[in-house]
Amino acid sequence: MRRIAIAVAATVSVVVLLFSYRTSTDQTPVATGRPLGSTQPSHTTAPPASGASSGGDGTFTGDAADTRYGPVQVRITVTGGKITEADAIEYPQESGRDVRINSAAVPELNQETLQAQSAQIDTVSGATYTSEGYQQSLQSAIDQAHR
Template identity: 45%
Template sequence: MRRIAVTAAGTALGVVLLLAAKPHHTVAVPGASSGGSSGTSSGGAAGSGSASGVHTVTGGTVQTQWGPVQLKVTFDGTRITAVDVLQQPNGTPRDEEINAQALPILTQETLAAQSAKIDAVSGATYTSQGYIGSLQSALDAAK
């Protein structure tokens, strides 16, 4: 009888912990207001055009462990229509290989989500964090 009670209590605790866990589908953005970061953001965001119509905003440069990431985001009104990568880590052939795979995926996710709440690309964590950080600074500047 005691074994059943312990098993039931353990199962209940496990369910409570599982339900309390936060989903892991978003990435902490370096330089965000939530505290420490592995990268730092430098420079500001600059924009052109107006809040209505087509305009572009350049996100801040985010320094990652492997190099800077900076984006230029094009809007049609408030809708993101394009993302151009102005700077990316490119010190080694491996950097270029990672970015050739990761950046199109990140851009596709951005256009689908219409926000910086996108998943990181596996194997390109630092590039993903830099991308999301620069994207968020561009979105903030566009407001």
């Protein structure tokens, strides 16, 4: 009987520990429905857009968005009111891991942008910080295109 009580107590302890285990120590808030470029300061200011400042066609560079692993900055080309080109011109490349992750993630984010025609794009699995920075900088570029 004593062994059963010890086994039950051990099982309960293990279950409590499993449910209280935190899988992430990151305290970064999850993105809300707000415009992405409006809440995060950037470490640099983008040069003025090379297009009409009143909105329309041209090439627009978003503000660089600081991420945990480095800044991310996006440039878009708008033709006929549509995003025809999207390129991440700055993104983390400091380590081999950064290069491996972002060499797959950045082309996918660029393609998502062309399909969505907005900053409401999916986060690339395994490249969450780059994806969030990309979305913020992309929103900044889109905002510039609408001025």
